[in-house]
Amino acid sequence: MASVEGIGEARRLIRGAAAATLATQADGQPFASLVTPAPGPDLSPLLWLSTLSEHTRHLAQEPRCSLLFTGTTEGPNPQTAPRVTVTGLAERVPEAAVAGLKARWLARHPYAALYADFADFGLWRVRILGALHVGGFARAERIRAAELAPDPAAVAAILEAEASIVEHVNADHADAVAAIAEGLLGAGPGEWRVVSVDVDGCDLSEGNRTVRLAFLTQVSDADAVRTALIRAAREGRARIAGTG
Structure with missing residues (x-):
């Protein structure tokens, strides 16, 4: 094993x-x-x-x-x-x-x-x-x-919720997406957007650039994705502020 x-x-x-x-x-x-x-x-x-x-x-x-x-x-x-x-x-x-x-x-x-x-x-x-x-x-x-x-049930659940997660995060939490891309992932400034979500993480894109946020653990529903993104945004903001 x-x-x-x-x-x-x-x-x-x-x-x-x-x-x-x-x-x-x-x-x-x-x-x-x-x-x-x-x-x-x-x-x-x-x-x-x-x-x-x-x-x-x-x-x-x-x-x-x-x-x-x-x-x-x-x-x-x-x-x-x-x-x-x-x-x-x-x-x-x-x-x-x-x-x-x-x-x-x-x-x-x-x-x-x-x-x-x-x-x-x-x-x-x-x-x-x-x-x-x-x-x-x-x-x-x-x-x-x-x-x-990955767990098939988790894959199906995230796939079903993916479109609504992407739409909500990009429409209402653009500042959090920027904090993740720029602060946590070191991708530099830009109009970053979440473009896909899966059980292991999500992809963020800006023009022709794409970066990957890997979640700490596999997620199985939309609430777990939300928790992972909140954690990532908090850490990204802390690094931008020089406190993380």
């Missing part, structure tokens, strides 16, 4: 990644490429892929793949960076589900609106089958898919 700390960090890496390395194969030959994922509500990585790309053609023939998500290192040795490799099966998202998930992907990558409607692009989802988390040099553990996945 994987450690609680390892599972938590693996989920944070997947949720917070702006880019990842995708490994596919063609006729037994491995192929690695840079992709820009966004996590679905259930943690499944979402990929907006062009049919002109080699990796997309590979996935159409062989859906087995892996994704490497890498954090930042605090020293000169890249091996000390936290990272997680997930293995899974890639599939095209059914047309009926594309609109909502595409909006979630664009919330993470707003700059991509310039090409997101090109006819050769489509939405893919990777169903996670397992993971290997490395917390740093010589600190590795395997994580089963069931251990990594």
